[in-house]
Amino acid sequence: MIVLDQVSKRFQRRDKSWFDAVHPLSLTIEQGEIFGLMGYSGAGKSTLLRLINLLERPDQGSVAVDGQELTALNAGALRQARQNIGMIFQQFNLLANRNIADNVAYPLEIAGWNKADIQTRVAECLAIVGLTEHADKYPSQLSGGQKQRVGIARALAPRPNVILADEPTSALDPITTRSVLQCLRDINERFNVTIVIVTHEMSVIRRICNRVALLDNGHLVEVVKVENKQLHPQSVVGQELVRED
Ligand SMILES: Nc1ncnc2c1ncn2[C@@H]1O[C@H](COP(=O)(O)OP(=O)(O)O)[C@@H](O)[C@H]1O
Numbered sequence: 001m002i003v004l005d006q007v008s009k010r011f012q013r014r015d016k017s018w019f020d021a022v023h024p025l026s027l028t029i030e031q032g033e034i035f036g037l038m039g040y041s042g043a044g045k046s047t048l049l050r051l052i053n054l055l056e057r058p059d060q061g062s063v064a065v066d067g068q069e070l071t072a073l074n075a076g077a078l079r080q081a082r083q084n085i086g087m088i089f090q091q092f093n094l095l096a097n098r099n100i101a102d103n104v105a106y107p108l109e110i111a112g113w114n115k116a117d118i119q120t121r122v123a124e125c126l127a128i129v130g131l132t133e134h135a136d137k138y139p140s141q142l143s144g145g146q147k148q149r150v151g152i153a154r155a156l157a158p159r160p161n162v163i164l165a166d167e168p169t170s171a172l173d174p175i176t177t178r179s180v181l182q183c184l185r186d187i188n189e190r191f192n193v194t195i196v197i198v199t200h201e202m203s204v205i206r207r208i209c210n211r212v213a214l215l216d217n218g219h220l221v222e223v224v225k226v227e228n229k230q231l232h233p234q235s236v237v238g239q240e241l242v243r244e245d
């Protein structure tokens, strides 16, 4: 479970003025949920996602994941706690000079796993995302959808309870998007991993999310349930977002 309690984040602009990217907000995400963060560009979605693993440290408030208050940990303990939180990115962020297997192995090497365990786990994760035959290829030899599957395998490798996904399908065509979302859903169902997914596309929310937080100019406008691909926001912004997809 992820509990954000009155977190906020402001950035200083070049002209030294302050800008509230995330106004104080509270949010609870249950274990095993696929939870969306949705809003227009600049709404604060990525900042909010990065507050969950403290890639951005909140100015106020606390962040707890699986009962552990991350905002109270020292650097070493935080590094350890982050093993429980995988991340995937719009531009995949693969290491170009490592083959696919070694990309997936990377977080396990950092975490100090031994060689034999790494090899076993990498093979498992490549099988889960359907890339076993591509293990020896390099990222440049793969399609966008395959690269994102490598990203998913890499995030999954350390057996996290949570995966954070920042616009994971925004660089992909509609058909590839479908298959990558299916892959995320499979992982969620098989391993009960909580997935928090940032998107500006309502279609992504409809396809895989259980609930979605609608953000507008750094404010949490409302949290809406998705049932049978339908959602019924009460807010003006929410209704606008639904209407436009
Ligand atoms: N490191 C930063 N420094 C200054 N401003 C930032 C920084 N990160 C984000 N912002 C600003 O905060 C706002 C929200 O950004 P972001 O969370 O990336 O929005 P979204 O992901 O919804 O498009 C934007 O106006 C952005 O320019």
Ligand SMILES: [Mg+2]
Pocket: 045, 046, 047, 198
């Ligand atoms: Mg963003």
